[in-house]
């Protein structure tokens with residue numbers, strides 16, 4: 128039987144997990160020695176094909192619970208309900224007491240998305256690369272690492288061209304402005320979504336961005352080329368990295384995406400432990416998935432662009448032609464402390480008991 132105080136401690140760890148656009152689409156219910164994990168559809172992103180990013184986020188929260196529980200003398204067995212539906216119970220965690228510890232637990236409160244440029248002179252040592260590869264070895268995911276500058280350049284260009292679609296194409300644009308938080312009062316009201324301070328953009332850009340919400344202004348700015356400039360400058364940071372890592376899955380189902388999220392968190396916490404910074408880049412895997420599953424979502428203009436991106440992406444990340452890309456990460460070292468997204472849903476609100 129899991130005590131209430133133990134459960135709250137695990138919920139605290141779950142709430143610190145990374146999530147796409149900080150949507151925190153998770154909730155938990157305790158029953159004796161089991162925890163039911165729910166995917167909360169209201170906090171998913173409307174354009175998230177197959178709920179890929181939502182489920183990856185839930186997987187990361189699950190991994191934080193498992194690591195914390197292991198560090199406090201429990202072992203966990205995870206099962207996935209047959210035909211898990213995307214908006215309901217997605218996993219069951221069953222705990223038993225055992226002699227165990229897990230030192231990654233100390234990294235949970237200090238892990239963050241670091242959006243600063245990383246030091247390009249820092250190369251990862253063979254030991255670091257080995258530890259990164261080892262961290263995901265027990266998960267059914269594939270992680271392909273690239274280390275060469277020309278490959279970074281190629282991916283940065285593709286990312287910029289895809290990110291630009293997010294600003295320009297109405298369904299993505301509207302979704303983005305739904306989850307951006309511009310003020311402290313908005314942060315407090317929602318407690319999920321992306322705060323401007325965590326995106327590390329200058330104050331004038333925050334002021335300016337508020338107006339991009341309005342379609343006419345956004346169209347004008349797009350025509351002047353400002354959107355392209357922003358997309359290119361954010362994507363350039365992909366070249367300021369020690370390595371890029373593509374996490375892929377072999378099946379496009381609920382279980383595989385949750386396992387990818389668990390692997391992601393294990394890898395991220397391992398990086399944190401080694402003093403390495405991480406920033407996910409979701410746009411390319413998200414659009415390439417969408418292109419396969421619901422191509423009609425895109426207009427002909429975007430579809431043609433994205434087919435070309437897919438070819439070039441597969442030429443760099445060769446594994447993605449046989450597997451399904453889930454998330455791209457840049458990894459490296461920086462002295463700049465990241466401004467962690469401070470808004471989190473309270474543990475009471477993710478507790479379904």
Ligand SMILES: Cc1cc2nc3c(=O)[nH]c(=O)nc-3n(C[C@H](O)[C@H](O)[C@H](O)COP(=O)(O)O)c2cc1C
Pocket residue numbers: 143144145146147148149180181183184187238239240241242321325406407408409410454466467468
């Ligand atoms: C599936 C997934 C996709 C993400 N995509 C991006 C991204 O494209 N760009 C980015 O800067 N951060 C991305 N993030 C990081 C989240 O924005 C971040 O985890 C969230 O805002 C919480 O902040 P924290 O990681 O500092 O705790 C992603 C995270 C996840 C789990």
